[in-house]
Amino acid sequence: MEKHFWITTSPLDVQSCMDKVVRREAGAICTFTGIAREFTQGKKTLYLEYDAYIPMAEKQLARIGHEIQEMYPDAEVAIGHRIGKLDISEIAVVIAVSTPHRKAAFHACEYAIERIKEIVPIWKKENWEDGTEWIGDQRETTSYPEGKPMKGDM
């Protein structure tokens, strides 16, 4: 069977991720798409670069799938994350969760993206007009007044 949890250098496609979780028992499929953002607190990004510890990242994505199935045994999960160079508005991550009913699918989808930002070894490098920086903690629990993490945050 094709992979449900994968890292790729190729462009991602929402429909093909969604197709992996379609089944007759499911009445709901929730998808989340993370895309490369041009402006972060006023600072203009030219493009992003992602790197990953690929074998471990795929294992950690699968672990998130298992965590979701512990909460919702009827859930089916697929997550793809792109690495390499991404232009603005290209898809960085796609998550699809199918469940019998909608509420679990919504919750599981949000859970998955929050866990990605905690445990999956993938890194984003911002490329601005005036420099580059690897970005640290992106759980949106820390605010960066300069629009990027300062030394103490990294």
Place this chain on the structure above:
Amino acid sequence: MVQLLFFAQLQEKIGQKQLEVEANGKTVKEIKDVFLAKYDIASLLEDAMVAINEEYATETDIVQSGDVVAFIPPVSGG
């Protein structure tokens, strides 16, 4: 031999993706102290998580010859 892997800003600071070291029987903490002290990465290492053979590990875990130890800066996927 133990293989050490570095990613993101750690990789750029060290200038290499990986190092091979004689670290059989050493803890993760000892590997940092013995092999990585010469690089200017103390604060980055402090913030980094560590994985042994693709599973998250702690500073006191002991590595064996053949293990792969990865130093994982705060992640920013998604």
